[in-house]
Amino acid sequence: MFPLFLTKTPPVLVSPASMSVTYVRRCLHSRTPRRFLHTANPSPTSAPNLFSDPIFKSKVEELISKQHWYNLKELIKPINPSSFLELLLESGFDSSSILGFFRWSKVYHPLENLFKLLVLLVNDKKYPKVRSLLHDFVKNGKTHSVSSVFHTLLTCSDNFCANSIIVDMLVLAYVNNGKLDLALEGFRRAGDYGFKLSVFSCKPMLKGVVKEGKFEVGENVYKEMIRRRIWVDLYTFNVVINGLCKAAKLNKARDVMDDMKVRGIMPNVVTYNTLIDGYCKRGGDGKMYKADALLREMVEQGVSPNERTYNILIDGFCKDDNVGAAVKVFKEMQLQGMRMDVVTFNSLIYGLFGDGKVDEALGLRAEMIHLGLEPNIRTYNVMINGFSKMKMFGEAKELFNDIVKQGLDLNVLTFNTVIDAHSKAGKMEEAVALRDQMLRKLICPNISTYNCLLGGYYRDGNVGAAKELLEEMEEKSVKADLVTYNIRIDAMCKREESRKAVRLLDEMSEKRLFPSHVTYNTLMAGYCQEGNTKAAVTIRKRMEKEGKQPNVVTYNVLIKGFCQKDKLEEANALLNEMLERGLAPNRITYDIIREEMIDKGFVPDIDGHLYKDIVNC
DNA sequence: TTAGGGTTAG
Incomplete structure (x- = not known):
């Protein structure tokens, strides 16, 4: 659309290309330009170069610089605005004037002309204007594929530096307009077209990628930045390290910290805080020792901990x-x-x-x-x-x-907390009433809300209500998560339907939900409860095949299972296996050993200190 | 510009 130019005028009487020059010249030399019937569909390339007339050129320059748009409109009325922009671009006008016309015309200009204007602006180092133009292009313009945009740019300009700056700012515009996928495609394809991006666009792109939890993608972007020799600054390193920590890739996060030092960038308090938090949350066994070691390291390196370090x-x-x-x-x-x-x-x-x-x-x-x-x-x-x-x-x-x-x-977490408390206290009516209350307050129940209620119904033995709730979730498009499945599996196992529960693993796989330790341990507990230790061991093997090593709960479940089948030697072997693996027994392990072994007259063959602890506990 | 806290499952 071109609202300022399109009029409800009668049909074309003359060809604009031949008429317009005469008309415009007449207007220039007469005091009152007369109304002109223009074409409804002028040819975009048919306008002759009017700027060969110096009087006309200076008049246009004057009107644009003074922003006398109405007069300009009258002056160039018969000419298609895109054609006029093309003329401006070819006639040595300064970039600001052309931009002024571009913005005022409010018409969709061919991509080529936009890029020609952008190159002019970059050459004049008018970067904020380039940014703003690209922002509008991404936000309001037609959606072009990244490759067509890059191809057009190449056909308009062979200036490597200017093209790279434009592509850099285009990628930034994609990020700022929430089009992260296009930004990533731009980043990937830039190399194919010979455009070099910078940290200016890569940093916000990485930030967006990490924020969306696409850690793998973030890691690849970082590797590619290094490969393409794109300068990485301290903030970007910190974003990359944060992504790796969130993905529990702590060794890699440390490697990146070492890498930044090699590149002459020293880690700051944010770098260390990010890593310390990573170890605290995902550091595995002895995680707090590792976190504490990092704290010492940062002090040795002359980086002072701050309030946030201590909070972490x-x-x-x-x-x-x-x-x-x-x-x-x-x-x-x-x-x-x-x-x-x-x-x-x-x-x-x-x-x-x-x-x-x-x-x-x-x-x-x-x-x-x-x-x-x-x-x-x-x-x-x-x-x-x-x-x-x-x-x-x-x-x-x-x-x-x-x-x-x-x-x-009040927020959804407040409600989930109280709903769970009521459901655990067996007060399901109150729990449901609270859910209705949150709806009245326009707080939307989330999957955790449903999980709290679901757990409550199963604890109550109300399988029918649980089924209805699952159907409601389906209707309302609330997607079941890992916890939902763990709750369902647990309920089935408790009903001695462990074989049926195992089949839910396939359903999870279809939904791309990965079973956790809790999932497998629940299934093992179910089989043990049914006295089927053989099937429980099969589940353990399946878990290990999936790359999950047994944890303390796994051992507790299996040890108790074997004890209850009076297979005490096998239980004892499992106990020693657990200790050899460096897993510390917990209070539940102690209870099992005492109640299922010692109290029944079996003396477990374990470390003497541990035996003493258990007896005295 | 980059880093921290709350709910549900074994």
């Missing part, structure tokens, strides 16, 4: 069931005069509740208020969850009611 460690220790260590870090923060924030307190309150230290958790909340820190919705969610787990439902309800009074907004 506090959270890590709390999640590792080591609140004592978390409290030490907290006290260290106090000693160093560091400013603690709501995150510090939320993490520690979470840890204290998990350790059953309700009074200390409450004391901490009082301390945070004393320091002028307002508890936020996460503080409430942590505390409601903590109280619920301690079966202190009165306190949990009081806090739930307090949230709105404090002017905070």
Whole structure:
């Protein structure tokens, strides 16, 4: 569309190409230009070069520079705007004037002309204008394939530098307009066309890729940047390291940190914090030792930890069931005069509740208020969850009611927490009523909400209600996740339908859901409960084939299974296998050994210290 | 410009 030029005029009376020159010249030399009937469909390339007339050229220059668009419109009325733009591009006009006309005309110009204008702007180093033009092109323009865009650019210009800058800014425009796939395609194909991109576009693209959880893609982009010798700056390295940490590729993340040093870029506090957080969350066995070692390393390297470093460690220790260590870090923060924030307190309150230290958790909340820190919705969610787990439902309800009074907004996690508490307490009617309440508040239930309810129905033995809920999920297009399947598998196993539960693994595979340790351990527990230890061992083999090594729960399940079949020697062998693998027995292992072995007169052949611990426990 | 906290499953 070309709203400023299209008029509801009668049909063509003359050919615009021949008429327009005469007309325009007449207009220029007469005071009052007369109205002109122009073509409804002028040929885009038919306009002769009007700018050979210096008077006309200077008039156009004047009108554009003064932004007298109405007069310009009258002057060039018979000429197709695209043709006029082409004339401007070919007639040595300055880039700003051409851009002025381009923007004012509000018409879809052929891609070639856009790129010719962009090259002119790049040559004049008017980069913000290039960025803005490309942004509009991506946002409002027709969708062109990346290859057609690149091909057109090559036909318009052989200036390697200018072309590369344009493509760089185009990729950035794709990212900024949420078209990450096009940005990635642009990045990949740029090499084929000989365009060199820069960190200017690669960094936001990587950021977007990591944010969307496409860690593998991010890793490949980084490798390709190195291969194409694209300069990588500190921030981009940090984005790459963050992506690798989130994908649990911690060794690779470390390699990248070493690589950046080789390239003369020293890791900063963000680099170390990212890695420390990676180890805290996904570092496997001894993860907190590794995190602590990194903390020492950063200090040795002259990088000072900040508040966030300590927050990461506090959270890590709390999640590792080591609140004592978390409290030490907290006290260290106090000693160093560091400013603690709501995150510090939320993490520690979470840890204290998990350790059953309700009074200390409450004391901490009082301390945070004393320091002028307002508890936020996460503080409430942590505390409601903590109280619920301690079966202190009165306190949990009081806090739930307090949230709105404090002017905070309830969110889906608040509801999921209370729905789960009710479902675990066997109060399914209340749980469903809470779900209705959240709907009235326009808070959309998510898959976790459904999982909480589903678990509740199965615990109640209400298979019918659970089935209806699964159908409702289907109707509402709420996709089942790994937890949904684990809940269903657990319910089937508890009904002694383990063989049927195993078939759900195929359904999961169709939905590209990968079974976890929980999935396999649940199935093993099901078979053991049915007395079928042979089938349980088959599941273990299947799990190992999938690259998952047995964990403490796996051993606990199997050891208990063998004990209950009176296969105590085999149970003892499993126990020693677990110890040889460096897996520490937990309280449940202790209970099994005591109740299923020692109390039944069997003396397990294990390390003497461990035996003593178990007996004294 | 890059880094931290809350729900559901064994």
